Amino acid sequence: DAGVTQSPTHLIKTRGQHVTLRCSPISGHKSVSWYQQVLGQGPQFIFQYYEKEERGRGNFPDRFSARQFPNYSSELNVNALLLGDSALYLCASSLGNNQPQHFGDGTRLSIL
């Protein structure tokens, strides 16, 4: 069975650009969460979506947005990229709200 899949695996952008990251959850999972992991730190929660509605938002600026589609896949969008947005972006899926979360391998975003 396929796990959580994320695309692309690596991405290089310059300051001011925008980026879209994609995530496909494990089949049957209806909740998707996004996390940012800066080098040397633990992941920080950005968003949770369940049944296509936003159920939680972390302490990130409005430049960060996300959505969940009818097939439960999700996109994370980041506008006006800053150098500090360089990180590993992790997507996790779970059966429902507050169920064990399974992570993908992430998208490594580098901002030049």
Place this chain on the structure above:
Amino acid sequence: GEDVEQSLFLSVREGDSSVINCTYTDSSSTYLYWYKQEPGAGLQLLTYIFSNMDMKQDQRLTVLLNKKDKHLSLRIADTQTGDSAIYFCADGSSNTGKLIFGQGTTLQVKP
């Protein structure tokens, strides 16, 4: 606020047991998790424990939860070189479903 603390580094010899400790502050936790991260990879869910349990054993892994002291530990029996990785403790809030992670413990296993 919500916080999770871990020691940063642990070094053991192959074949020994490893114990990684974690403390958390959130009183509304439903599940507490241990994840493993190898270089350049995402997070692998190792095990988790429901907040009303004291202990959970899963093959070489034993999780102990002291809810009164808000202390969680992960014991790896017969540690192997393949266990070398960063281990994250995570607190699952019952209110929002988000995970709050510690800063990770780097486990080094010496042959």
